[in-house]
Amino acid sequence: MKKFFSLFLKKKAKSKASLRNRVLTPREIAAQDEQRRELLKQQAKAASRKKAQHTAKAAKPRNRILKEGETETSSQSTLRLSWFKRRRERSAKERAARRTQHSIGPIIRDVISGEFLTRQGVTRHIPYLIFVSTLFIVYIAMGYQFERLEREKLKTKRQLEELSAEYKTLKAEFEIQLQQSTVEQNIAEIGLRQTTEPPFLLELQTAER
Template identity: 70%
Template sequence: MKKFFSFLRKTKAKPDVGPRNRVLTPVEITVQEEQKRKLAEHQAKSSTRKKALRTAKAAKQRNRIVKDGESANTSPGTSRKRWFRSRRQRNSQERAARRTRNSINPIVRDVLSGEFLTREGVTRHIPYLIFVSVLFIAYIAMGYQFERLEREKLKTKRQLEELSAEYKTLKAEFETQLQQSTVEQNIADLGLRQNVEPPFLLEYQSVEQ
């Protein structure tokens, strides 16, 4: 069996590959040369671009301003890390600011910033706002006037109470001075004394009788 199958493999016809070194036509030669020329131009442009990028990068490294506390020989990796760190901090600050802006109510934000005063509705009602402001000022002035009158009223009432108390004190002292015992003591200093005998009537008789 093995010999039979090996015989079949040997007798199997091989495919015709054709000629390996085919002669190119003039058109194909022209196209091939054009492709080679374009490839060479592309390689030259890419090499020129790479050289320009390297030159610009070197010039940027030379002309870079050295910050305070930063070494002039800082490696690109360190500068890249610093850039990423600053960008991360800036993003965190922006997120915090955005969170703060979103947490405040728009109406409160407009009131605090004064933007509501520039709206058309507010500017149209400026005369009415002036009138209301005048009313508020008059109300405040009347409040101060009422307080002043109330203070004067309390002051007058306090003075009246003091005078009334003084009047009552003087009246009590005067009534004390009018008592009989007090009068006797006062006239004793003058050499006078009260008569304890009842009065009697003196009769006069004429001599003619």
């Protein structure tokens, strides 16, 4: 039994040694490299965080509240006053510029006085404005021409309908005049009447010599 257990333990130790010294696969190598890169990234983030905290502690606050017994220097007070003054002037200028930009009064004044026509941008686009005006005039003229043609078309159509009705009336009257009863009435007025005897042939007899 002792020999059996000793052999079993030796085999187990050999298998562990073989597992420790085995060659890694490419997938395992890539996984180890990725773990190493992640560790380096975490270390770099921690170092940058520590550096930022150190610089934040070292920097002095700009607008910190003065403690009891502390006084501002003259340079600091003048800098603060000049900064507020510049900010006030800038805000006033911005408000004035915004007011003039969004106001309608200057635009109406330019339109009424006609000053917008004397600007460089307008004078530069005068040929284009003339071209557009010409197109508008041509468009209006074509509209009037189309209306005139449409009126003439309607007038001609109305005349055609009237002539067609007159033609139909005359045709009906002519057909009535061609009827036998109407013909008999018309010839009776001039002394003619319809014969009731059948027609016969007239022969011309020449005298013999």
